[in-house]
Amino acid sequence: MSQVPLNYLNATKGLKSWLFTLDHKRIGIMYLMFIAISFGLGGFFALALRLELLNPKELLFTAKQYNQLFTLHGAVMVFLFIVPSIPASLGNFLLPLQLGAKDVAFPRLNLASLYIYVFGGLFCVYSMFSGAVDTGWTFYTPYSIDTSTSVISMTLGAFILGFSSILTGVNFIVTIHKMRAPGMTWFRMPLMVWSLYATAIIQVLATPVLAITLLLLILERTMGIGIFNPALGGDPVLFQHFFWFYSHPAVYIMILPAMGVISELVTAFCRKNIFGYKLVAFSSLAIAIISFFVWGHHLFVSGQSDYAAMIFSLLTYLVAIPSAVKVFNWIATMYRGSIQIKAPFLYFLAFLFLFSIGGFTGIMLGALSLDVHLHDTYFVVAHFHYVMMGGTVMAFIGGLHYWWPKMFGRMYSEFWAFIAWAFVMVGFNMVFFTQFILGAKGMPRRYYSYLDQFQPLHAFSTFGSWVMAVGFILMAFYLMDSLLNGKKAPDNPWGALTLEWQTQSPPLTENFIETPVVTRGPYDFGQEKRS
Amino acid sequence: MHDHPSSHHMIVPVKTYVAVFVSLLVLTFVTVFVTRFDFGAFNLIVALAIALLKAGLVVMIFMGLKWNKSFDRLAFFGSLVFLFIFFSLVFVDIPLRGYRGVEESQQINIKSPVKPFPKGTMPNAAH
């Protein structure tokens, strides 16, 4: 018995001790589980729809089923996977640890968010089996008012998931304000915390607008309220305004935590202080604030006024500034660092390459004149997959590998991690770089069939999806294997300086034996404290 | 360290609360009373100004933001800025484009469930 030290995993036993736990670490692990399942589900839909696109003819699915597939892929990936991915799983696990706190400010609210998430997820799953949705994950009116598929259960699911996200945001803001350990000043916080803070701001400010939008859509379907229905005198473009007032900032809910993870990875594996701590920290806040000014670039071809389109196009460029500040600072951090090439660092590199491509193409799409041509083509699809998957998912997986030893107290196989990374990286670029070309040539998104001339590129993209799938399946295997047979992890396998590495692996139930007192910055590697 | 909570809370005198209560009632009366006069386009502004005054009293006194100088204050007033962003950027679009995304000349007929009054009969207020 004395072999295994007491930790949050073995402190109490039984299913009930998990279902009713208030420990932020256990809640984070449960989130991780549901998020992994959602990722698998969304990935399955992606593989299915890529398979259908292998050639322009009907292969496995009818046109209607294909519409349902891409809708479910989008809805599951956005609402069930990527919005909660990093904040709810890694964030929940890490935030109190990195602040030197015993728990988040409201542990019961935290557990409630988890159950609200599961409850909302059940509605989404119900929707899949009761006719699915074929509107696209954006639920644009008027089609979403008329379609016979089960829009209400899916939107209700997204509505409920929104509240889970809001409550997590409330919890995180209060935790960061009030639960910091003695000496943990704002500028001694790890950058992960800064990015979670910026994320929480968006979650709290933008999500309620999504809630009201989806509620109005539900009222539209149940009692024909008419606000968004042109046949009743309403305005469908208004739906897009309301939807994107949330959903564009939501894009930053997805990418900001990823940027936080990346800042942790680059410092830990270069053993160097971050270049320009304050700039990186404030650029997170800047992104959060600017994110509310740009939603109109989704409406460039939707009939919004030309003046609005021009203003939104200009405002959109602003986001590039803080994003580029971060990218340059990460690169500058690497300069003359003593770099260890470990699995998390590989994902850092993947992020850096893929996110930069995603960002550059984002600027192209933000340009009004060019967007009119590229709007609703595969170019857009490729762009946001480079940001969302190449950015967020790579950072999420990198973070998962980085904190895995802390979460489970086990190491994984670096060799297999490298192999899986290579598959994912090659597969990803096969799938989505091809789609840039397809889009530039004029292939519209969400189409079931296409001209024969696009077939080779579509086929190549589909092959890529299989390569990527192999990578993810490998990952699932070696991570499972690590849980069962992995080497015991030391407390601080990477030699990082943030607080979560100063406690045991896995941590105690209340994180630290004694509340730590912080006397230095999070990345002061072997240097005198910088002023 | 142990802070006694009462050191953080201000116990507001009853007469302050009563004064706010009475002011709110008076302002409610005023906002109803001024509808007897037609200020034209200013009707909306007058009504909103009174509502803002009432809201200010509730927020500052009843909700205690007058004495609560912590981040709570910034959070609340800051969120108004974001609501204003939403409002103003939507209104960059709405007045500058045709209704429902089409030009005035192409307006489609809507299926309105409203039963029109026979010509010449104007409705009176229902109550």
Place this chain on the structure above:
Amino acid sequence: MSMTLKKPHHVAHHFASEAQEFESARLGMWIFLVQELLFFGALFVVYAIFRWWHPETFMEAHQYLSWKWGAFNTVVLIASSFTMVMAVRSAQVNQRKSLISYLSLTLIFAGVFLGVKYIEYMEKIHHGFLPGSFFSAQGVSEYLHLFFGIYFTMTGLHGLHILVGMALIVWLLIRSFRGEFHSEYYTPLEMVGLYWHFVDLVWIFLFPLLYLIG
């Protein structure tokens, strides 16, 4: 007089002090209200847009609403806000009896508000002033059904918030009877109070915008 029943409060394990616990709860409540503000705010934007497009509809529609009931309900809600602050204050000065009476009064005012709302709704339903495609009344503007869609959504969601508030006040009453609130601990009272004032705040804007200026 009320000092006989006074349960001490224990600070939750993860907080270092009562002050930290209280300030966290208060900040959490304010952040929650921020999301409520954006939630209702978005509806006010809907209102503004349709008013911009169809001012004549709004002018016409407000005549079908009873400003008397609206004004009455405004007074009721303001009174309930007043009794709410007085309830919190009673706890601060350890007057359990007046705490319970003020809370009960708040609950009664909330009930009256919903009762009046019920009368108004019934009347609207009776005359066919219903949202969207259920609309069946006579009118001049062909966009009247949109106004009533907005009216029912806004007042309906507001009413829902009143209902939630009532449930919370009942919970506070039960805890007050148990003597859990006193000068050293009244956090839940203060938090529900903030929520309640916010609901009042929404009505302060709804009343003139829907009933008065049309």
